[in-house]
Amino acid sequence: MHDPLLLPELREMLNEQDVSAMQEFCEVFHPGVIAENLDALTTTECWNVLSHANVGRRGEVFAFLSLPRQMELVATLEKKDLTGLLEAMASDDRASFLKNMDDEQVELLLPLIAHAERTDIRKLLSYPDHSAGSIMTTDYASLPEGMTVREALSQLRHQAPDRETIYYVYVIDEARHLHGFITLRKLFLARSDALVADLMDTDVISVRVDDDQEMVANKIARYDFIAMPVVDDQGRLVGIVTHDDVLDVVQQEATEDVHRLGGVEPLEDGYLSTSFFTLAWKRGIWLVLLLVAGFGTSAILSHYNSQTEHFEWLVWFLPLVLASGGNAGSQSATLVIRALALGQLNRQTQFQIGRRELLTGLTLGATLAVMGFTFARFYVPTVDAAVVAGTVALVVTFGTVNGTLLPIVLKQLGLDPALMSNPLIASLSDMIGVLIYYNVALLALGK
Numbered sequence: 310m311h312d313p314l315l316l317p318e319l320r321e322m323l324n325e326q327d328v329s330a331m332q333e334f335c336e337v338f339h340p341g342v343i344a345e346n347l348d349a350l351t352t353t354e355c356w357n358v359l360s361h362a363n364v365g366r367r368g369e370v371f372a373f374l375s376l377p378r379q380m381e382l383v384a385t386l387e388k389k390d391l392t393g394l395l396e397a398m399a400s401d402d403r404a405s406f407l408k409n410m411d412d413e414q415v416e417l418l419l420p421l422i423a424h425a426e427r428t429d430i431r432k433l434l435s436y437p438d439h440s441a442g443s444i445m446t447t448d449y450a451s452l453p454e455g456m457t458v459r460e461a462l463s464q465l466r467h468q469a470p471d472r473e474t475i476y477y478v479y480v481i482d483e484a485r486h487l488h489g490f491i492t493l494r495k496l497f498l499a500r501s502d503a504l505v506a507d508l509m510d511t512d513v514i515s516v517r518v519d520d521d522q523e524m525v526a527n528k529i530a531r532y533d534f535i536a537m538p539v540v541d542d543q544g545r546l547v548g549i550v551t552h553d554d555v556l557d558v559v560q561q562e563a564t565e566d567v568h569r570l571g572g573v574e575p576l577e578d579g580y581l582s583t584s585f586f587t588l589a590w591k592r593g594i595w596l597v598l599l600l601v602a603g604f605g606t607s608a609i610l611s612h613y614n615s616q617t618e619h620f621e622w623l624v625w626f627l628p629l630v631l632a633s634g635g636n637a638g639s640q641s642a643t644l645v646i647r648a649l650a651l652g653q654l655n656r657q658t659q660f661q662i663g664r665r666e667l668l669t670g671l672t673l674g675a676t677l678a679v680m681g682f683t684f685a686r687f688y689v690p691t692v693d694a695a696v697v698a699g700t701v702a703l704v705v706t707f708g709t710v711n712g713t714l715l716p717i718v719l720k721q722l723g724l725d726p727a728l729m730s731n732p733l734i735a736s737l738s739d740m741i742g743v744l745i746y747y748n749v750a751l752l753a754l755g756k
Contacts (some may be wrong), residue, residue, distance in 0.1 A: 316346050323354055328361060335362035335370075344373035352381055368397030376409055392421040395430075399473055401446035401554060404433035408443075432547075441525045442518040444558060445539045445548035450475040454488055454506035458499045465493070473551055477536050480509045485545040487538060489513055515540050518547055525550050526558045527652040566650055569725065571732070595732070602736035606743055613747040622689050623750055626697045627743070629684075633677055634704035634742040635735030641666055641712030642734045646726045649716060659717055663710070670709030674702035696753045700746045707745065708738040 315338075322330045335343060335358065347355045347370070359367050371379065371394060383391055395403050395418070407415050407430060415434070419427050429447055436442025450472045452461050461478070469475050478496070480489040489509035499508055515538040516525050529537050529552065536549045565575040574591035576583045583591075645662065648654050654662060682698035689697075712734050716726035 315342075316349055319346055319350075319358070323350075323357060331358055331361040334358070335366055340366070340369040341373045343370045347374065348378060352385055355382060356385065364393055364397045368394055368399070368402075372398055372402035372406075376406075379406060380409075388418065388421055392418060396422060396426050399446055400426075400429055400433060400448050400548075401444060401473075401551075404430060404443070407434060408438075436518060439522045440518065441516050441520045441522060441539050441550055442548070444522050444525070444554045445518075445550045446473050446554070447548045448473045449536075449538075449546070449549040450478045451481050451546065452478055452491075452505055453482070454480045454504070454509065456505045457501065458496055458503050458505065458508070459501040461496055461505050465496075473549070474536055477534075477538075477549070479538055479546055479549075480505060481546050485547075487513055487515065487540055487544060487546045490538070513538065516550070517542070522558045523562050523650070524652070526555045526562070529555045530559075531652075562650065565725075566646060599732050599736055602733065602740065606736070606739045609740060609743045613743075620693075620750065620754065622693060623747070625688065626681075626685060627746065629681065630697065630700050630704055630746050631739045631742045633681075633701050634708035634738040636708075637670065637673060637705045638708035638712035638734040638738045639731040641670075641709045642716055642731060643712075645713050645716045649720055649726045654717070662717075663713060666709050666713040667706070670706035671702075673709065674705035677705055678702035692753065696750050699753070700742075700749045703745050703749065704738070704742045707741055708734075711738060711741070 319334065321327075322334065343358075347358060350358070359370065362370065371382070374382070383394075386394070395407075398406070403426075407418075419430065422430065433442070433445075433447070448471060450465060450468050452464060456464070465475055465478065476493050478491050478493065479487060480491060481487055489511040490513055491505060491509045495508055514528070514532060514534075516528060518539050518541050525537060529550065534552070536551045538546055539548045539550060541547050568575045574594055576588070576591060645654070645666075648662075678698040678701045681701040682694050685694035685697040715734065715737075719726045
């Protein structure tokens with residue numbers, strides 16, 4: 310969202326071609342603030358403003374723009390200008406941008422980029438999507454363990470301009486094996502003649518380059534790290550995942566879960582950036598699946614048509630019974646899916662969770678059964694009201710267990726638990742609920 314006060318001033322700078330004001334705008338404000346206001350300008354106006362910033366600042370601002378906006382801007386650039394922009398961007402932002410370009414375009418650009426950056430780009434692009442390697446940066450600070458503190462601080466002064474963060478400094482050998490790390494604070498407080506090897510922490514918590522990005526985000530959150538080192542299968546340091554990248558991952562994963570819980574295939578871009586037909590397709594897939602599930606419920610209902618003719622009142626309370634089971638299942642699914650996403654559930658706690666949800670289902674079922682009986686008694690005799698109450702208790706208990714177990718089963722199969730969305734849980738509960746409702750009624754009423 311652009312700044313309603315800053316944007317008019319920016320437009321005035323453009324109209325008057327106030328070069329010094331535009332230079333100050335690009336230098337003073339945070340790159341994110343600049344990007345927000347550029348979003349409201351045309352492509353030509355954007356480049357007019359950015360032309361007054363140095364190439365490094367241009368790369369910082371460009372990284373804050375949305376992907377569709379980035380694509381619009383680069384479409385008007387000459388190749389040499391684009392390669393200069395790419396070289397100025399942070400390694401992780403550059404890799405993220407290039408992954409969304411056509412492979413042919415990337416291959417045409419790479420020969421124009423400096424060899425060091427080209428090698429780095431190819432390496433980062435080779436890692437699978439949603440892995441630690443795909444979100445890490447190679448712009449980290451490192452030192453050999455044989456240095457003194459005085460030598461280490463001198464070297465860090467040279468590294469600092471090109472590093473994403475220097476608060477954590479990683480200690481490696483000549484083959485880049487990770488031996489430990491030391492904080493900048495610890496270096497500042499140490500004696501100048503002390504050795505890095507004597508000061509560093511050797512108990513390094515790291516992640517593998519092929520670890521899932523969600524697991525990496527959870528690990529950084531658990532230990533409150535600013536950055537997490539990423540190593541290959543031989544223990545060599547290949548990059549770091551920083552807290553800002555983790556925030557992006559958390560937002561992305563949470564958005565995907567929310568979409569799936571609502572019965573929508575996750576959108577790759579924002580809602581307004583997604584085309585109408587793509588949006589309709591991603592929603593339509595789930596609606597078709599739910600429609601098929603609805604047909605299943607209809608087929609079960611048709612099987613009990615003759616019983617409905619004998620006991621017309623059964624239809625009166627069917628929505629009450631099914632809604633209770635579906636809502637209970639959706640509640641359990643939401644709680645369990647979120648707990649799984651946060652890494653709060655494991656193999657040891659799954660039995661405990663199942664037992665707890667079963668007891669919860671029985672308690673909730675009994676409570677709703679009493680309320681259902683009281684409500685139904687105003688319309689039907691006591692025996693019939695008891696059928697409604699008993700069915701509510703069973704359906705709520707089943708819905709609760711169903712909503713708990715299905716996401717856990719999907720997780721065990723290596724699938725996203727959020728695939729078991731609330732609408733799908735509700736549809737499955739409806740089918741089973743109809744079966745339970747009519748069979749309980751037939752048994753209780755002797756038909």
